[in-house]
Amino acid sequence: MIDQRLREALSEAAQTARLHSIQPLRTPSKRPRPRVFLLVAVPTAIAIGVLVLVRLTPPPMEAATSGPPPRLSAFLCLKNDAFPRCKGRREATIDERRRIEQVLRSLPQVASFKFEDQGEAYRNFRAKIVASADPQEREFLASVRPEEVPASFRVKVKSAAGLAAVARAVEGLPGVANVVSGP
Amino acid sequence: MEVELLSHGEPSARDRVDVAVLFADHHLGLVRLALLMVGDLSTAEDVVQDAFARTHAGRRRLRDPDRALAYVRSAVLNGCRSVLRRRSVAFRRPLPYEAPIWSAESAAMLSEDRREVLLALSGLPRRQREAIVLRYYFDLSHQEIAAAMGVGDSSVRSAITRGLAALGRQLGEDT
Structure with a gap:
């Protein structure tokens, strides 16, 4: 009879699942419902927290950073300078230099700065760069004339974090050709 | 709970x-x-x-x-x-x-005859298959089967009758 065969087949197949061989059932873990107000409240709280922190944290002290203070140099425009900022204009004037000094003094990130005029720049150039160059390059570098070496502001910044801010502030000023980090 | x-x-x-x-x-x-x-x-x-x-x-x-x-x-x-x-x-x-238990590859060793029955069963339409398993494995009454499947009593009866007839034809029995 078909129903007898069916019964036997079903029960035999079912017997292959035994209680000790099957995994126990687990209560589903409770999934927290999304709380809409948290979606607004949490980012707001974080934003306020960050704002307060940023406002209240004093600018990091130089002592806190290990190693020498980071430096950057802002080079001034020359006569017929190739830098795009100096295109179509004359050499940086005294007034522009004053303005740059003023800005550097006002920036809290600046530890100290020094103006290096063209004569001094040329002497440094000869002493440091030309002297340490390869013999082949030396000939070319020695042909650089004093009026082709730009004057610059050599700036010491209190911490590496302030480097970008100082660079941004100085870069856009009239008379500045370019800003590079390093001495 | x-x-x-x-x-x-x-x-x-x-x-x-x-x-x-x-x-x-x-x-x-x-x-x-x-x-x-x-x-x-x-x-x-x-x-x-x-x-x-x-x-x-x-x-x-x-x-x-x-x-x-x-x-x-x-x-x-x-x-x-x-x-x-x-x-x-x-x-x-x-x-x-x-591999399903009715295939020859299954780790569960069932005899040829059992596999043949289960294979034929697996080929039935869903409603017939469900009704037959509930009837012949769980020994449920028609009312209980109807409740579990969410269909009417008479559907259960006809599903079982048709399912059995189809199985009988496939397995070469006269019922």
């Missing part, structure tokens, strides 16, 4: 359905039901675990303690239907699953 049920003025502990206990009591039977439906044990276990999780999540909607078992059975049957439906389209993306 425990559910308040509509008590109709009869205050008693009987009116509470503990879904976890219900499942624990019927776990093996439900896994076997799912096994006969989907053919492999690990999928069967998954189906029952899923049905348990769903029933547990919706336990507040489970009002009638007398119908709780039927509810749970239909939850498992529903899970099996989903699995089979998914498999029927799944061959776009090969899903690894165990």
